[in-house]
Amino acid sequence: MSIRVSERSGTGGSRLTLHHGTNQSGMRDHNERVVLSLLRQHGSLAKTAIARMTGLSAQTSSIIMRMLEADELLSREEPLRGRIGQPLIPMSLNPEGAFFFGLKIGRRSADLVLIDFIGRIRSMLHMPYDYPTPEPIFSFAATGLTQMMEALTPKQRERVAGIGIAAPFELWKWADTVGAPQAVMDEWRDCDIRARVAALCSFPVYLQNDMTAACGAELVFGQTKDINDFVYFYIGSFIGGGIVINGGLYAGRSGNAGALGSMPVPGPDGTARQLIDIASITALERDVTELGRDPSPLWASPEDWGEMGVELDAWIERAGKAIAQAVIASSSVVDFEAAIIDGWMPSSVRARIVDAVRRHVETFDLEGIQLPAIFEGTVGIHARALGAASLPLSDRYLLGQKLFRKGS
Structure with missing residues (x-):
């Protein structure tokens, strides 16, 4: 995607006109998102670099950055001296600019996290359980939100921009798999998760499939700056994933795109199985x-599984082969640049799985398929x-998709 920006002067001062299909009232918002998205990708930039990357004049980019600085979303860094002319003053995201809550409802545990504007975790609570039930989880969320909000200053509380929820869709269908009574899991069937959380707070509430949300974390906080299209695998209690196309998270018609755990793959005995049955931690x-x-x-x-022997070796081998088959199948549909693998596991185990996937993909017939690069994820155990x-952060402050690659 490309943008063109023109400037018009008049009694109202400099005005931006974006030829982007947006209406006039949304133009300033879009330009600010352009700048914020670039700074998130690059860390810090001077207004001259912003102007070069966007095509804006130095004056216009300066105006936008001054507005963002006035809103306390940007911070000035030390001037870069040693050049001819005025020293450049890089700008970066202000960590105190906004705050966001994230609630993960997993099949074995729930997490509540508070992050700042640069994605740094400010506080986090964890609640393990044998299987998820609504009332204890919402009680955990209520207590945690109260505790975390009370720890903030009044000014910080005013800058909380929302809470996102990452949860498996249709939780009631997982009773047998998680070993829970069906009657207990059926409590989720008529439970409006978003409404229950909205009743606990006064800021916007967002809901997304947990694996799609994990993919979004890799997109926003991970090292994917130069990758516009990738398929993402997250190995948790059950393996799942997400899809990024044109630098944006693709959720699909029902919000469940990238349901990679359901992908059929040959099992160890050659019969058709689902990826979830082979490459999930529950299988181990x-x-x-x-x-x-x-x-x-x-x-x-999750950061240290202790001493495990042949059972871990065998699982890594089976999971690596099954994921390799899923990578190839995915790449036959979309010409992905990369396949990224992350999960609820020690980094050493993740590295071994990625090595196994790379090794196994080379054993298949790849005629007609351009194999994507295969990388480890960089967010890790807290990706969901x-x-x-990241859901409220992206919705309120970032572009729907990347307009610029790093180094452009």
Whole structure:
């Protein structure tokens, strides 16, 4: 996507006109989003760099950045000296500019996180459980929101811009898989999650599928600045994923695009299975339990699973092969630049899975398919909670898709 900006002078001063299909009232908002999105991608930029990347004049980019600075969304950095002429003054996002809550409702635990404008976690609460039930989770959210809001200054409270919720859609269908009584899980069937959370706060509430939200976290906070199209796999209790096309999160008609866990792949015995049955952590849990060992570190210690032996090796091999098949199948539909793999696991395990995927993709017939680059995700175990918090951030302050690549 490209934009053209023209400037008109008159009694009202400089005015921006965007030839972007937006109406006149939304033009200033769009221009501010352009600047904020560029600063999020690049970290800090001077107004001359903003002007060069957008095609705006230095004067116009300066006006926009002054408005954002006046709103306390930007901060001035130390001047860059040693050049001819006036020193350049880089601008960056002000961490105190806005705050966002994220609520992750998982199949084995819930998390409530508060992040600042640059995506830094300010506080986080965690609640483990055997399976999710509505009332304890909403009680956890109510208590946590009160506790976190009270820890903020009055000015910071005024700058809370929303809460995002990341939750599996149709939770009641997962009773057998999570080992929960169907009657208990049926409580989710008529539960309006967004409305229940909205009753706890006075700011906007957003809801997204948990795996799509995790993909959004990689897009907003991860190291994907140079990648416009990627397929994303998140290995949690169950594996799922998301899709980014043209630099924007693609949720699809029902919000469930990128339901990669449902993708059919050959199982170890050659029969058709779903990816979720092979590459999910619950599959590893089952193997560990059958060997008479304690699987609790898989859920309680995502950064350190302790000593695991052949069962972990075997699961990584099976998961790597199945994900490799899913990467190839996905790439036959969309010409992705990259496949990104992350999950609720130690970074060393994630690295081994990525290595296994890279190794296995080379064993398949790739004729007619341009294989994407295969990378580790960079957000890690909190991707779903951070993805939830990214929903209000993206909606209020960022572009729907990237207009610029890093280095452009």
